[in-house]
Amino acid sequence: MAGGRLPGLLFLLHAAARLAAEQEVENLSGLSPNPEKDIFVVRENRTTCLMAEFAAKFIVPYDVWASNYVDLITEQADIPLSRGAEMKGKCGTNESELEISWLEQAYTLKLFFLKEGHNTSRGPEAFWRLSRIQFIYDTNERTYFKDAVSPGKHTASSHRLSALVTPAGKSYECQAQQTISLISSDHQKSVQLLLSEVRLQPFDITADFVFSEEHKCPVDQREQLEETLPLILGLILGLVIVITLCVYHIHHKLTANQVQIPRDRSQYKHMG
Structure with a gap:
């Protein structure tokens, strides 16, 4: 045994x-x-x-x-x-x-x-x-x-x-x-x-x-968002400013190239 x-x-x-x-x-x-x-x-x-x-x-x-x-x-x-x-x-x-x-x-x-x-x-x-x-x-x-x-x-x-x-x-x-x-x-x-x-x-x-x-964890995610949010908002704001300046520049260029039509009919005789 x-x-x-x-x-x-x-x-x-x-x-x-x-x-x-x-x-x-x-x-x-x-x-x-x-x-x-x-x-x-x-x-x-x-x-x-x-x-x-x-x-x-x-x-x-x-x-x-x-x-x-x-x-x-x-x-x-x-x-x-x-x-x-x-x-x-x-x-x-x-x-x-x-x-x-x-x-x-x-x-x-x-x-x-x-x-x-x-x-x-x-x-x-x-x-x-x-x-x-x-x-x-x-x-x-x-x-x-x-x-x-x-x-x-x-x-x-x-x-x-x-x-x-x-x-x-x-x-x-x-x-x-x-x-x-x-x-x-x-x-x-x-x-x-x-x-x-x-x-x-x-x-x-x-x-x-x-x-x-x-x-x-949710706390880290929130802190990460709080750190990156100002950067994201700053980039968006900068992009909006750049787009606005570009639009203004293009608009100014187009209007400058247009022929100016006189509003006073008496000025037509001076054209041409």
Whole structure:
């Protein structure tokens, strides 16, 4: 019996080792010129299947004793996503995940992505979105939490999230800062996740280490329009002025070449 189990166990161990070897996760944050921005890549079977690049910070409220040691007051911890974080990832056809941990597992961010389709007037269309966020934090950690009351681990989660919605086959890009609210297990406190300079693609990457064509967020599109609109209006105004001058010049030339007919009949005898 034991001899029969051994080959099966060896096969499972070999399969697990092969799977681990086929999946690579890389923190490439050192390549970013922005020290606050992190770059993460998940590769399976020597092919990039998820890429994420962003700056992130969490604003976490927590309780401390007031000076009278009777009342509780709320302080606020600002926790940036540290460079050199550990990461894990999972790629799938319709579901992908990215897990990032830092400061010896005191903080863990989990991002869950979902690809799905819906029907439109133009026919069925596929898109992907950020469907869920979990942030696990430990108020025993003293870098950002000072004198927390009843310190321990808490989980802040999103509720019915549908963020970063992007057409399938494209990457999401947003330079503007976005705020996503999470509800904490610590007395239902509201934790804020601040994301900025985001470039992300959890599905359908066609070239290794290369994002697909970007889909800009509405805020970036509006800012781009606000930047280019004065230029467009200036070009249109300049074109109108040029056309007006050309019309005036042509009209002036035509009227100058016409024979001037005298209005006073007495002047006809002088003609010819």
